[in-house]
Amino acid sequence: MRYVSTRGTAPILGFEDALLTGLARDGGLYVPQSVPHMDAHEIAALAGLPYEEVAFQVIRPFIGDDFSEDELRGAISRAYSVFAHPARAPLVQVAPQHFVLELFHGPTLAFKDFAMQLIGQLFQIAMKKRGERVTIVGATSGDTGSAAIEAFRGLDNVDIFILYPHGRVSEVQRRQMTTPPEANVHAVAVDGHFDDCQALVKDMFNDFDFRDSVGLSAVNSINWGRVLAQVVYYFTAATALGAPHREVAFTVPTGNFGDIFAGDIARRMGLPIRELVIATNRNDILHRAMTTGSYSVEGVAPTMSPSMDIQVSSNFERALYLASGGDGEVVKGLMEDLKGQGSFSIPQGIMEGLQERYASGRCSEEETLETIARLHATTGMTLCPHSAVGARVAEDHVSDVPMVTLATAHPAKFPDAVEEATQERPPLPHRMADLYDRPERVERCAGDLQAIETLIKERRAA
Ligand SMILES: Cc1ncc(COP(=O)(O)O)c(C=O)c1O
Ligand SMILES: N[C@@H](CCOP(=O)(O)O)C(=O)O
Numbered sequence: 001m002r003y004v005s006t007r008g009t010a011p012i013l014g015f016e017d018a019l020l021t022g023l024a025r026d027g028g029l030y031v032p033q034s035v036p037h038m039d040a041h042e043i044a045a046l047a048g049l050p051y052e053e054v055a056f057q058v059i060r061p062f063i064g065d066d067f068s069e070d071e072l073r074g075a076i077s078r079a080y081s082v083f084a085h086p087a088r089a090p091l092v093q094v095a096p097q098h099f100v101l102e103l104f105h106g107p108t109l110a111f112k113d114f115a116m117q118l119i120g121q122l123f124q125i126a127m128k129k130r131g132e133r134v135t136i137v138g139a140t141s142g143d144t145g146s147a148a149i150e151a152f153r154g155l156d157n158v159d160i161f162i163l164y165p166h167g168r169v170s171e172v173q174r175r176q177m178t179t180p181p182e183a184n185v186h187a188v189a190v191d192g193h194f195d196d197c198q199a200l201v202k203d204m205f206n207d208f209d210f211r212d213s214v215g216l217s218a219v220n221s222i223n224w225g226r227v228l229a230q231v232v233y234y235f236t237a238a239t240a241l242g243a244p245h246r247e248v249a250f251t252v253p254t255g256n257f258g259d260i261f262a263g264d265i266a267r268r269m270g271l272p273i274r275e276l277v278i279a280t281n282r283n284d285i286l287h288r289a290m291t292t293g294s295y296s297v298e299g300v301a302p303t304m305s306p307s308m309d310i311q312v313s314s315n316f317e318r319a320l321y322l323a324s325g326g327d328g329e330v331v332k333g334l335m336e337d338l339k340g341q342g343s344f345s346i347p348q349g350i351m352e353g354l355q356e357r358y359a360s361g362r363c364s365e366e367e368t369l370e371t372i373a374r375l376h377a378t379t380g381m382t383l384c385p386h387s388a389v390g391a392r393v394a395e396d397h398v399s400d401v402p403m404v405t406l407a408t409a410h411p412a413k414f415p416d417a418v419e420e421a422t423q424e425r426p427p428l429p430h431r432m433a434d435l436y437d438r439p440e441r442v443e444r445c446a447g448d449l450q451a452i453e454t455l456i457k458e459r460r461a462a
Helices: 015-021 040-044 051-063 069-081 112-130 143-152 171-178 194-206 208-214 224-240 258-268 285-292 316-323 328-341 348-357 365-379 385-395 415-422 449-459
Strands: 003-005 030-032 091-095 098-102 134-139 158-165 185-190 248-253 273-280 294-296 343-345 359-362 403-407 443-445
Touching (some): 003 015, 030 316, 040 224, 051 069, 069 112, 098 385, 134 143, 134 194, 158 171, 158 194, 185 194, 224 258, 316 348, 365 415, 443 449
Parallel strands (some): 134 158, 248 403
Antiparallel strands (some): 091 098
């Protein structure tokens, strides 16, 4: 299996190199040269298997010979053994034809654990073989950072720096990043918003001297391994609901477009997904782009679903690339327009390709609260605000096939919004009940490339 860059000119890599490389050297994102296909018989055989076995069968064809079967099985087994639910990603019905896929039973209570726990294991295997050490730099609007820190804390051959927007993540998210005591963990509060943090990370990758001198690696969904691991739960959910004999639809609370893009990969592998619906909060750039053809950055408004307060949606580049039929030159031009003028017009052919694959909707703050309150009252289920954005948009798309909304975080990560909606404060799970008592450790830094590179050089282990 080979991986190519969405901008067409970076070296073509195998899986392990793509995993460790992060951003391609031409500034693009790695995608598989072709997507492996599973036939209906193979998909049907996944129904009812343990999550770990489905993960092995779905992920294996993307990996080639870079990891042996035993290495991959071991990594998967260790990754998901830390989840609190035996099904890993249980499905709950909330209305006729509407189901919620609970993706928050991992160690940091968000869907990011599914991918981060696995790539943490794969990194360890690869780095041991190579005898290398890496500096991981990630940007977060709250959940990626805590999941990455959890997966990489305490490892000898890794320093991890997580940039988060100061004052724009929930207190639980912040504490998950600032309380781990391990010396290789560095939480950095940056003045700015998530898009600034993500731009800094990409700028660091494009500064080749810095990148090579510190051995930079990425754990954002820049990293193909992140997206790949998320393909698995589309298969477990769809087969539980009758696929491949019955079509299924998914609605995905969307920010950086990694999670929903994983759904499109599942569909390209052969899973019968009738509709993939992008759900945005009031930072609705993706919904506007899908309905007008203009991808245009406006200011980021803080919302009660802060992890989705994103305007520069990284993986949209991967969707553009596939919709263009793999035209790296065109994608490079669009990305240059975005960087230069904050917008681009989606060419008509690409727009048609995107609209064939994705629907979209937007949910206001009022609708978010109303949805949390209503589903709490009618089903007993408490959704986090991101999942509520998904559920509300999904309700407009329920049809004659089962609709699955991805519940991306635990309500206890966003207790203020949930309490406002339900008048009940969701408790943290017992294992992290002392989170508010643990001492915090954080660096504060200006949103300036030079300042952050200096901080990283000074703090990383030699
Ligand atoms: C809780 C939560 N929901 C949804 C999203 C959006 O997912 P994606 O960035 O993959 O679109 C995020 C952040 O990525 C998140 O943390
Ligand atoms: N919502 C995310 C933003 C980063 O997304 P990623 O999938 O690219 O890591 C977060 O919680 O940080």
